[in-house]
Amino acid sequence: MSRWEPNALERLQRAAMELYRERGFDETTVAEIAARAGLTERTFFRYFADKREVLFAGAGPLHELLRDKVARAPDSTAPIDAVAAALEASSAVFEERRDFARQRHALIAAHPELQERELIKLASLAATLAEALRRRGVTDPAAILAGEAGIAVFRLAFESWVHDPKRRDFSRHVRESLGALKAVTAGKVTRPAAPSTSRARGASPAGRASGRRSSG
């Protein structure tokens, strides 16, 4: 038997998530989180750098997974496709905890200060992807841009996955978003033709959200 309950870190994360959801991020104090976890404020700050970080810790395995998948892509694979394959492979990570992911996403969406943290974490993922590509010999503007593009795809895919009433797999949303990105950057997407009966939103395989030029 040890002196303290085990899993202090997980207890803190759980307590924080509960309290942020119950009464809001701003209305929750760190002391309250610590108390619910059976610890003190001082201990909270030993585990997490600040009040926001408690929602973002633990991204290490995701970084490793992406690094690994990019490294293992066939030699002939283009950078953007190696990145896409890595993102698709991360599907399992999210599918496993769909509900948690949704709750966390809603929380972040409601608080700008949490969005800031989310964005810098995503930038860090982009950097991981770029670095993995460099190890494959991809040179720099391309490596950086493939990483950034991958994260743009990831964000859009995540958003539509979270809200997908059909609960289709995350990897499917990644493929659709990538298709949409390729169409957009190829200049294949334009304004709709004059009558504009377009159905907004949604996310088809995305390729043809297009007509061909013109209209008012």
Added chain:
Amino acid sequence: MSRWEPNALERLQRAAMELYRERGFDETTVAEIAARAGLTERTFFRYFADKREVLFAGAGPLHELLRDKVARAPDSTAPIDAVAAALEASSAVFEERRDFARQRHALIAAHPELQERELIKLASLAATLAEALRRRGVTDPAAILAGEAGIAVFRLAFESWVHDPKRRDFSRHVRESLGALKAVTAGKVTRPAAPSTSRARGASPAGRASGRRSSG
């Protein structure tokens, strides 16, 4: 004669910039900034929501410029190119204050908490671009992705512009970065051939923009 010195906001911004550069962001207190501007801490917080915001206020005109340029692009222009045209048009804004932009950029690069704020401001620019595209009739996954892609281009262009020893125009860096993005998302960039004569193939118009770093 008015009761107070005019331009309180500008004085605060200038004082903050000076102090952050002189002794670092963390080592500067808001009270010190206010004092240097001849005001009190309380007044600082009337002008800026927090200690970071003083470096980011005043983005309104840039948003308006981008919105306007996207709106005015010819009907036949593809979304990604309308966005690129808007970014190129913003060149003047940066060229006018090259030194200030460099100093500010160095400051942000050295402080993660400032990067967070920078990222959310860029996300807001992406949203502005996406909204301007929607007004042109572009539907949603495409509008969002064109906005995000534009910001990825913007970031890369800004970075290489700031470090460009040849001091070429910002708009030129935008064009090069856009070319690199198009090559990457078209899958035209791959690892170098076996003998590795470096220089990734197919990065056509912009492949070798900003060659800081290369491969790994």
Added chain:
DNA sequence: ATCTCTGATGTCAGTGACTGCACTCAGGTA
């Protein structure tokens, strides 16, 4: 000339995030 209203600023007294430093104490090891 005085009156009043307004807007920019100041004063003051908080709250709570975060930090440095010294301390406790069960369990393992020499």
Added chain:
DNA sequence: TACCTGAGTGCAGTCACTGACATCAGAGAT
């Protein structure tokens, strides 16, 4: 037995940020 270590605690302090209220020059009204 004595010592060390690792996980957590206690405490005092700094500073970002806020709400409530006070001040006071100048503009316009009377």
